[in-house]
Amino acid sequence: MNQRIAIAIEELPGNTYVVAENFSRCSKFVLCEINPKKIVVQKETYFNPLNGHQKSQGQLPGYINQFDVNYIIAGIMDKKTLSNFQQYGIGVITTSRLQIKDVLEQFLTGKLNSYIENFEDGV
Numbered sequence: 001m002n003q004r005i006a007i008a009i010e011e012l013p014g015n016t017y018v019v020a021e022n023f024s025r026c027s028k029f030v031l032c033e034i035n036p037k038k039i040v041v042q043k044e045t046y047f048n049p050l051n052g053h054q055k056s057q058g059q060l061p062g063y064i065n066q067f068d069v070n071y072i073i074a075g076i077m078d079k080k081t082l083s084n085f086q087q088y089g090i091g092v093i094t095t096s097r098l099q100i101k102d103v104l105e106q107f108l109t110g111k112l113n114s115y116i117e118n119f120e121d122g123v
Contacts, residue, residue, distance in 0.1 A: 040108075069090055073095060
């Protein structure tokens with residue numbers, strides 16, 4: 001069975017995409033479908049329709065859930081947002097501002113695990 005992951009991203013100068021430092025302020029999401037052989041078989045990019053809206057972090061888990069993802073990969077997020085993802089059964093992986101190709105490689109090789117290391121209250 002294929003897995004689906006969403007990666008919160010932001011664009012840096014030079015068309016470089018990295019994991020967004022702050023989940024609720026990301027500009028886009030990359031959704032990847034990964035087959036059992038750990039190969040990305042589909043990759044799509046979606047704009048964050050809630051970017052710039054106050055209190056958007058509370059609504060983003062529901063938005064992401066519609067894509068039937070197993071994991072969200074992002075930078076920091078508050079405890080309420082984490083709890084909302086957990087209610088949907090979506091695993092949360094926090095990481096530093098890695099480039100998308102690097103975070104995908106680490107996920108596919110098992111170097112990124114479902115854990116929370118960075119919390120920020122009241123994001």
